[in-house]
Amino acid sequence: MSEQTTENTDVITGIEAPIYLKYNFTAGAAPARFLTQVKEGVLTGQRCPQCAQVYVPPRGSCAACGVPTEEEVVLSDKATVQSFTIVSIPIPGNSIEPPFVVANLVPDGANISFIHLMSECDNADVHIGQRVQGVWKPQEEWGYSMDNIRYFKPLDEPDVPVEKIGKIPVEGWEG
Amino acid sequence: MSQPDVLHQAFELGFTYTRSTGPVVGRFLTELKQRNIVGIKGSDGRVIVPPMEYDPDTAEELSEFVDVGQEGEIVSYAWVKEPREAHPFDKPFAWAMILLDGADVPMIHCVAADSEDAVSTGARVKAVWAEETIGFITDIRCFERV
Numbered sequence: 125m126s127e128q129t130t131e132n133t134d135v136i137t138g139i140e141a142p143i144y145l146k147y148n149f150t151a152g153a154a155p156a157r158f159l160t161q162v163k164e165g166v167l168t169g170q171r172c173p174q175c176a177q178v179y180v181p182p183r184g185s186c187a188a189c190g191v192p193t194e195e196e197v198v199l200s201d202k203a204t205v206q207s208f209t210i211v212s213i214p215i216p217g218n219s220i221e222p223p224f225v226v227a228n229l230v231p232d233g234a235n236i237s238f239i240h241l242m243s244e245c246d247n248a249d250v251h252i253g254q255r256v257q258g259v260w261k262p263q264e265e266w267g268y269s270m271d272n273i274r275y276f277k278p279l280d281e282p283d284v285p286v287e288k289i290g291k292i293p294v295e296g297w298e299g
Numbered sequence: 300m301s302q303p304d305v306l307h308q309a310f311e312l313g314f315t316y317t318r319s320t321g322p323v324v325g326r327f328l329t330e331l332k333q334r335n336i337v338g339i340k341g342s343d344g345r346v347i348v349p350p351m352e353y354d355p356d357t358a359e360e361l362s363e364f365v366d367v368g369q370e371g372e373i374v375s376y377a378w379v380k381e382p383r384e385a386h387p388f389d390k391p392f393a394w395a396m397i398l399l400d401g402a403d404v405p406m407i408h409c410v411a412a413d414s415e416d417a418v419s420t421g422a423r424v425k426a427v428w429a430e431e432t433i434g435f436i437t438d439i440r441c442f443e444r445v
């Protein structure tokens with residue numbers, strides 16, 4: 125085909141047409157406050173003045189009530205697995221080698237989950253209600269990032285029943 | 300509660316698409332690589348550049364390629380005072396609709412000029428080819444006044 129239609133050149137059948145969107149992501153007041161505390165090794169949330177739910181990371185308002193959240197609440201780095209997924213396919217730009225576990229974790233003292241990694245565990249043993257705790261990087265490596273916590277590892281504590289997940293006080297879970 | 304510093308971070312989202320050209324646009328790009336510009340003849344005899352796969356009026360498949368000229372006339376234009384990063388020049392230039400000789404439909408491309416005064420409707424321009432052609436629309440680096 126190429127010899128018939130053209131000389132000394134291959135027929136063009138495809139082009140590269142990438143689109144790059146460049147953002148300057150600004151954290152905003154509540155997440156900036158959260159990240160400033162994370163830099164000091166402390167997880168914090170914000171409590172809604174109306175429904176008393178504690179949000180982490182805080183966004184500065186309660187999505188359910190539509191009111192600003194200002195009261196800062198210190199949280200534990202112990203948490204409960206609310207849900208999880210085992211990632212088996214490499215993700216472009218992500219240096220973590222599969223298979224690895226990504227989990228929605230509710231820290232003690234909060235009512236909603238954030239996403240983080242789980243490790244020091246057999247992936248097949250990870251389950252909803254499992255108790256875990258953050259494994260932090262050395263303090264000199266802390267920055268404005270949730271990466272200050274390398275991952276969460278299992279705790280030797282009884283599982284939290286599904287109906288109690290997201291309702292554990294900051295003092296912890298006795299079983 | 301004290302106010303923290305404003306935290307911000309650069310973030311780039313890339314959609315690294317590759318696109319199939321199909322036989323007609325593929326032929327157009329292949330011809331560009333050889334420093335030639337082709338259009339296609341529509342059902343009413345109009346020569347359409349860049350070529351389309353299907354007739355805009357009857358939707359029938361088109362296949363009659365026609366060479367067109369490398370010179371033409373500016374039909375309309377927009378002068379870009381402050382080029383952006385993705386633009387083909389880092390100094391002011393014009394986007395223009397250019398009716399190439401032998402074509403019946405104008406094609407958009409960029410026109411290099413020293414000032415806005417040098418660009419006008421009806422002005423004659425000619426294609427300036429890139430040093431290396433690869434089969435892409437930028438093989439025509441720009442048009443400039445004849």
Ligand SMILES: [Zn+2]
Nearest residue numbers: 172175186189
């Ligand atoms: Zn609320």
